[in-house]
Amino acid sequence: MTYFVHIFLNNIVPLSIMILIGAAMYRTFKLDIKTLSKLNFFVFSPALVFVKLYESELSVAVLGQVLFFFLLFFTAISVMAEIFIRIRQYKGGMKGAMRNSVVFYNSANYAIPLNQMVFVGDAFTMSIQMIIMMMQNLLPNTLGVYNVNAHKSSWKDILRTVAFLPTIYMIPLAFVLRHFEVPIPQPINTPLHYIADGFMATALLTLGVQLGGMKWKFMFSDVLWSNFLRLIMGPVIGLLIVLLLGLEGPMAQALVLSCAVPTSLSSVLLAVEYDNEPDFSSQAVFMSTVLSMFTVTLVIYLLPFL
Incomplete structure (x- = not known):
């Protein structure tokens, strides 16, 4: 119960x-979602990545082990998402949107406070x-861009788009x-830290603006399937790889x-920036x-058994 209350009050x-403020701002002032998206992609996200990596202390041994785990995990969950997409017979941009919603997860402004x-x-x-x-942070700016553009752009155009994204540099x-x-x-x-500190607020406000401006025709089945793959199958696959x-x-x-x-939130920013199923992504x-309020609480409860 303590974990439940703590996660609810300090994360959810x-x-x-922040999301509700963004939605209210859209309803009141009709904010331009494209402008907010570009600020996230070209200003706030690159600054956050640079500051966090420059100031962190990572040993070579730990780096190698974690990267190997991540490679296995990302491969496994991508294969699972692809199988599901084929079973559901998604078409066009929905394929990329579903992939992004499953394989890209909130490893910064949710996972870091949770880890602490x-x-x-x-x-x-x-x-x-x-x-x-x-x-x-690297993958949404490369593979994520490809996922939302593959159905409507050539490899050459996608590579040109990726090359102009500052985060990869x-x-x-x-x-x-x-x-x-x-x-x-x-x-x-000093300005780098100011901008990096603003990432979470800007990204969440952007999500709120998108939610406030979309038509609430809830894609119930697709959204819940995405949530199941991300919140349930994600940690299950992670556990299996850890044991392996x-x-x-x-x-x-x-x-x-x-x-x-x-x-x-990157899946929303990608969807908005490249106009690819923004309602589903949001x-x-x-x-x-x-839903993570319940699923993450369960995972935390089970961690001591590892």
């Missing part, structure tokens, strides 16, 4: 308030979550500067927890965030 309620709460700010488990966040830049201990000048470092690799203790617990979080994020 703050997220919901469950493991009491442990640096080791936080470094694990930071690696997952790094990969989950922030990852190697942050690692290189950190490796050679290159200090960030204060006049640059023989991992245990805090590392195993942190990895399984990282697989249990709801659909990423509903999938919103419902998975609400």
